Amino acid sequence: MVREVPQGRYVGAGGDRKSEADRGGMLGRRGFSVFTIFAKHESDGNDRRLLGRCALAAICLIVAAFPDVIFFKASLSNANIVNITYDQQKKVRFLPERENRSIYDGLTDPGGAAFQSEPGIQFVRRSFRDGQSIYWNPYSATGAYGPETLVDIKTSPLSIATALLGGSDGVFHAVFLFFNLIAVFCLLALLTIEFRLSFVAALGGGVTYLLNGYYVANMGSNVSQTWLYFPVLTLALVSFARRPSALKMTGISCGAGLILATTFLPTTILTMATALLVGAAASVGHSISRERKLGSISRSAGGLIAGQLGGVALALLALAIVYLPIFEALKYMGTGDFYAKRQFFPTNLFNLISLFTPKHAFESYVAATPQLAVMRGNFAFHQGIIGALLATQIARPWPVFQRTILIPLCAMLLLLIARVYGVAGVSSVIDAIPVLGNLGEQYVWISIGLIFTIIVALGLHGLQNGGLRWIPLLVGAAVIGGAFAYTTLLWGKENIKEPLYLAVTLALLEAGVALIILRRTRVASIVVASSLVVLSWGELTFDLNHYKPVRYDRFLEPAPFIGVLQKQGGLHRIASYGQPGVPPEYGSAYGLYQIGSMNFQLFPRYEDLFNRLILPNPAQRWETFATLVLAPDTDFLNLPGLDFLGVRFLVLPATYGRLRHFVADSGWKTIYEDPKFAIVENPNPLPRALIVHQVSEGRQTPLDIDRSPRDVVTSDDPVFIAEARARGILGPNAEPPSQSEHAEITRYDHTRLEISASVSQKGVLVLNDAWHPNWRVWVDGEERHLGLVNQAFRGVLLDPGKHVVEMRYAPRTFLIGKIFSGIGLAVLVCLVLFRRWIDPRLAALMGRAADGASAQVRHAG
Template identity: 85%
Template structure:
């Protein structure tokens, strides 16, 4: 259902009235409060400011997400991508252009739709069933848990949503709550710690919630650390002002929230940005006028060491997560993979997109090949009004604020130069380990976070000291020049939305006019408030308001998913084409799959999958194992699917040729609707089976044209030696007349028990992914777990009845638990013994906390 633009539904009319009323209330009731805070210059009652920050944070969240709060609009990327359900309702609060889609304005919704949101459901299922999350049997015949990094199974959003039941409502409630906490901490940081007015802080809050990087990646796995930056930065800066044991705990908590979100590129950049602000605050609080440079650096060094101690303590507490991650990175050679990445900048043609995404074209909307080549990589807009406000920081500042602003502005310039490929800057950044390998799309998180703080300082400067005309005109000239350049190069014949041109010019003119108005006798508060509202209006205009309505696709799946779930058992499914059951959705629905769309896919399995299932490279999707891109065809390797343990194959009804091919095989149709057909393998290969011959070689029995039920292949030297000693390597001995039983009696994520009975020596083959951290015990005695059939597990067994037990745990898991326990114990000690620690900490600082506080009061 798409709401009619010409006659808004009653609910939407009501919401618009409420929204307009809130602005009127702000203008009438809130004006006096904002005026008092705008004029305040000395240490106020912090409780009063905290209360106002809380109210302001709630107001900002309501203004940023009214359709989500009141109209059930969805921020779920799985709802946007909409793989398994097509009866999708849509909603919009404001009018949008024709042919607008829910994809527009988003850069990579698939990252969350295929990775982090199914990952939440995997965590939910694991918690509900009392299972470990450190092995995922539903993905690619077995895959990593938190070590996959990109699906961020341990992020706060994932864990809390999973604990609350994993519903779509729970996801949105948690997401909005985390946004509320983030905005509240940001406002407290800007008002109490940086001594800015609430109006200046509101300008930063608007930029924080509605800037291009965040709204283009909202809810995605790449941007979740955005939510925890204000929490961590507030803790770091507060510690620099007045160190205490509890604030070290606060730093550890903020760091823990950030690092638990294991999408490493943006996690690293968010941590680096927060630590930069924290270090600058430490230096700024260490410069009382009566002290010399040596004393300043000593005090700042101790403060920074304390901040880093809190970060280290968080890393220690998260050892149970990060030691397995580092172990997996080494095993998979991930560092080498990242080191080989080449940085692709955006182009000067796309400079205007730094300020607005709607100008001569829409920078986030899928465009023509010509435009994609001209614009280069994405540029995430930060706002025209925000940029004009930011120009006002060019003035003398008190020492503390200056110490904050100088490094932030320098780094902001370097990062923008980096993403636009400025030669000298890029060559220097490329030489920095780790940072030099991070993609352009990730660098923007630091740009957006720093810009948020700079905008708040800019409005405070305008409010207190008046306009600085030259920086304002230079900024306006850069924006207008970029706009003119892009428009002329793109050509008027290519411009589809002339309205955007007018809006861009109007925003530049209105912003300049409002700021210059500050030179008159007009009350500064009116100018400041007008700029905040104009910034909100601009950034709201840039948002794509065409959103899907919330739908519980994971807890209330489409009918064909229910059919697969009811079949039960340990056999796997394969989904051909799109839509269907894409890889990782099995993790959400409890269906075992042969595909993966996660990072760190085991190389042996990836090679096996591509060779047997997708021999045509044009049908593959990067480094994933998926049939999503596979077209309709006259042939599918059904023996290969059987080898991978597939019992059910999901086909789109539009794939007529492939359905005809399957119909002529022994596979039978068990379900059909308007979109999907499910066919069943009548005799699928068991998950566990006994064979009595081993063939030496890297490839599978299919590659050597042998029966999967008679022989296992292996190139594992230890396993080959054992098979040779047992006399079954290359043997053509007569197998038993009947298949010998191998019954899986327990199948947990990290523990499998199998009962097997053999009449002669053989191999128990478990059709699950092999990994060196899987260990095996036969009748209580540890044995070698062989690598068989290129990517699976096998163990040699003597004649007789046996109980085979396989267990998985990262090798660093035990020491990780010990370190995490130590970290938690240290945090507890900091809380319990804070009254003993705080005086000694103050003595170590040398009174810098009190001196710095006095200096800040003088500077105010």
């Protein structure tokens, strides 16, 4: 199983390779750069040239995958695709595309980024520009969480980098392409340097990685951002397994930090788990290659895996400032219970062909008819016909290292595919696993796509260097052909809209099989392998939707009606009725205070208030969001309810004539009108802060008891009620004020505000911003109880006189999070600074002789 290999030779899966000493030394022993963290080798510098080839190939692959974005200003922004606030949308079509195809075709959920993560980027940009905290968002739903909302991924590398660089549409695309470039470079380095695959095989993996169905159907979305960072972490993990060092542990922490900072938890968890599986397999493989006894193998592998987990733990520690508030919010909101109620909805056998291609008897990503939706089940993200055929070629003898990688990856791939297709037995077992059992089918595909990318590269390497494996090829071709025939016959020829897709599917299957069989002839293996890479690129490019919108800087150059609201809004709120308009969360981008939310973890009390007062008809609501986007033209709208929420401006579609007539008759004046929108103004909006002298005990609002919020405040907060009773202002006997009252907001930051109040007798300062237990209040420097009033807002009791009221917000775990993050960052710095002292001790701790950089033992099958 293990033998010494003469210096300068390496017996691998596909033939001889140079030794580690001949191929390592990317920057020399003493060199240090960002790349040494991930792929440092002690050798004569050949790997440096290989890294140069990887960098050049990565650039070429990015250009091949995104020519329309790079050269023709096509947009990958989901906000541009959904196109809410701008109607002059132009399209780019770099390659031919069928008629009647829309920009949406080929995408699964552009709204996740359009309504959440991309406005979130602009919120972060504005916060950084103005020196504001991101831990409270006053623009959403009268106040909402910051990073704790998870799905808008405010702290993701893409969000932070785009925000720091100005937040323009051009910056967004430059940052996005940069992260893609780094990802492909790390993937190629992983496959060539660490897995010792041929360069052509690595290119095949790179094509699959960039054009994989999961990625292209979710490109730019908050769902798929962790896809970009998987190669970085995996390269660091596998490099650490081969030769542990302090720098490589730091690299693990950096790679894990990129993923963990992207807080879309379902895909974050799955991406981390997939990378750690590859890293653990590499640790076992290298340990088997180096050691002869089972005990030594176990100690070595266990030590390496512990080191890898230590690097991940350091990343989590450094991100404690993000994750402790997240865990705090999850507990407060009962989010675990919410997820535990989710059910898994699989796809089915009818949709098996969509595992290989999205264009066959029907287009799997195009909006389904009711009949098709029932027949296909959930989405299946294509992996490629050519890629699937290449994946069959992994069935061969492999050296111990590659074999140890392949076995768990193949087992996990089959398990996950069985899961998404609802195979009996498999799904029932996974359903019983906490967290994993509640992850949606649409998220599981990220692990399938990542594993499949690696297996395609290994299969192509095996074919190129070890020859054809007939039986797996024929079985794979039979599965693809059988799935194609089954779906086509069951769907029926009368339902087939694009017969061309049938011919393309069959042609790809035949061409792939023919090229692979050519490997047995005298045709050079490099020619066959290169042809398969090109054919795979052509297939996956054909599967794309070639219509994209032209880039437009909708956030920095907003539509005219947005400018009107920005100039006149002040601290008052806006409401956008129907669509298009100013959807929830766009206020976070534009600096407009809104009453709606399209984000995660909407406070239950506010959600109940919003639905009861503004959207009493459940048919007009959108799941768990607070939005008026589905509200129709009508003869009535609860204008007192909007006034209670502090709405000064109401945005209406120009076509909503009935509603516009109603608000005009109610005294709301039109201040702006264009062919698409009208803005009407509340003539006497409720102040953001006001003084009230009567308290009524109860959970609901003053409107629910037919009282004006200017006259009475309601509360079911027991501490607040007790204080109000002691002051004699609870109940109907409270006396009206003898003179005018005054409350002025003198400072309004995200997490800190000040109010100057002048009251003639005992009363309540009401601020109609969302209440949360982490908000605290001081009156004239003395901390007081911040009451929960009017069902969802804030109130503080005041005695007669002039007062300065200060409110501050911070997660309760914020301070300890900063301390933990500081410790984590300090440890990472120490790993870099003291790496020469740490490395030999780390090697010994991992169960490996600290024999320096001259070790020449390599594994062989």
